[in-house]
Amino acid sequence: MNEHAHQMLDQLDPTQLAAVTHLLEVLTDPVSRSLANAPFDAEPISATEAAELDEAHAAIQRGEGITHEDMLREYGISS
DSSP, X not given: OHXXXXXXXXXXXXXXXXXXXXXXXXXXXXXXXXXXXXXXXXOOOOHHHHHHHHHHHHHHHTTOSOOHHHHHHHTTOOO
């Protein structure tokens, strides 16, 4: 089985190999595995929260959202 896996990995281009490597890291990381298997938080939202979400979505539709680049800049994070 190991030899077959190695043969297949040797056939991948660098982008595919990076994707498989990431998948293997997630599969073997106990924290990632716990998060992936955690139940969905189905806590209901309140009427106030629903109204706030509606307003946020409307603001984005009006072009009032903050770009990813602006957020990075605001928090001093370089991309």
